[in-house]
Amino acid sequence: MRLANPVMTASGTAGHGAELAGYFDLASLGAVVVKSLAAFEWSGNPEPRLHPTPMGMLNAVGLQGPGVEHWLAASVPSLVAAGATVVASIWGRTVDEYRRAADLLAGAPPAVVAVEVNLSCPNLEGRNAIFAHDPELSGESVAATSGCRRPRWAKLSANTDRIVEVAGAVREAGADAVTCINTMLGMAYDRETGLPALGAGGGGLSGPAIHPIAVRAVHDVHAALPDLPVVGVGGVVDGWSARELLLAGAVAVQVGTATFADPRAPVRVLRELVDR
Numbered sequence: 001m002r003l004a005n006p007v008m009t010a011s012g013t014a015g016h017g018a019e020l021a022g023y024f025d026l027a028s029l030g031a032v033v034v035k036s037l038a039a040f041e042w043s044g045n046p047e048p049r050l051h052p053t054p055m056g057m058l059n060a061v062g063l064q065g066p067g068v069e070h071w072l073a074a075s076v077p078s079l080v081a082a083g084a085t086v087v088a089s090i091w092g093r094t095v096d097e098y099r100r101a102a103d104l105l106a107g108a109p110p111a112v113v114a115v116e117v118n119l120s121c122p123n124l125e126g127r128n129a130i131f132a133h134d135p136e137l138s139g140e141s142v143a144a145t146s147g148c149r150r151p152r153w154a155k156l157s158a159n160t161d162r163i164v165e166v167a168g169a170v171r172e173a174g175a176d177a178v179t180c181i182n183t184m185l186g187m188a189y190d191r192e193t194g195l196p197a198l199g200a201g202g203g204g205l206s207g208p209a210i211h212p213i214a215v216r217a218v219h220d221v222h223a224a225l226p227d228l229p230v231v232g233v234g235g236v237v238d239g240w241s242a243r244e245l246l247l248a249g250a251v252a253v254q255v256g257t258a259t260f261a262d263p264r265a266p267v268r269v270l271r272e273l274v275d276r
Helices: 068-074 076-081 095-104 135-143 163-172 208-224 239-248 265-275
Strands: 007-009 050-053 056-059 086-090 112-118 152-155 177-180 184-186 203-206 230-233 252-255
Touching (some): 056 208, 068 076, 095 135, 135 152, 135 163, 163 208, 203 208, 208 230, 208 239, 252 265
Antiparallel strands (some): 184 203
16 A cells, blocks of 8 residues: 555544644645544543653553444544545454454445554453563454454554564564554653552653664564565654654654644654655
8 A cells, every 4th residue: 555655643642533633634644543442432541641751751541442433433534524544543452352343444434544453552361461562462463353454554562572573473464564663661650749640550651762762673673574564653753753764664654742742743744854
C-alpha cells in the first residue's frame, strides 16, 4: 500500500475520530491512526492518567475506548467526511480478543486502509506481561487478525531486548509492516503527597526522551529485516527528528506526544520534512 506522504498521527494521541480536524486538514496527512480499540467497551485506568516529565510525559490511560462496533458507527463517518486516510488500531488481552476485534473491522469502509495491531499492552496469556515481549504469542496474535481483510502493522515494544526476534515472528505470521516503538515503562511520584503520580502506579513514557531509543529500534529491526517496512514513532517533534527515523530505515513516521503541546504538530512536521 502507498500513503500520500510519510507522516501520520500516532495511536492514542489523536482521539478516536476527527478531533484534530479543527486544527488542520486531516486529508493532508499520510494517515490518521486512531486510539486503540478492543472488541468491547473498556473504561481504562483510574485517574490521574497523565503526568508531565522534563522531556515528554507519562500516561496510564489504560486503553479506554468505546469498542470497535461503536467506533465504526459513531466516529468513522466524521473521519470519512474529513477525507482522512484511516489506520485502525486494535488491542486485546488474549489472542481471541485480537481475533474478535479484527473480525469486526472486516466491513469497515475503504477509508480504513490498514490495521495496527497493538501488541504492546498487558495480556492474560503467556509468560510475560506484554504480548510484544513474547515472539510466539505476538505471532499468534497477528495470525489471528487476518479477518480484518486489510494490511496489518504490528506495533512493537522496546521494553524488551527481543524486539528484532519479535519483528521476525510477526512478519512470518502475516504482518505487512511493524511500528517501532510504543512507550517505555516509567514511573513518577507526586512531590506533595509522596504517592505515585499516576492512578495506576506506573505508566508509559513518551516524547523526546525516548526518541534515541526509537531510532535505535528502527535501525536494528531494519538492519536485521530489510524487507520488512518499519513505521517509526517516538519523540517526533520536528522535521529533523522525523528525518532521523527515516535515515534509520523507517518508511514513514508517526507524531504523537507533540500534539498535546501543539495540535498542529503533524502538519508542521510534514512541512519541515519537505522543506529539508
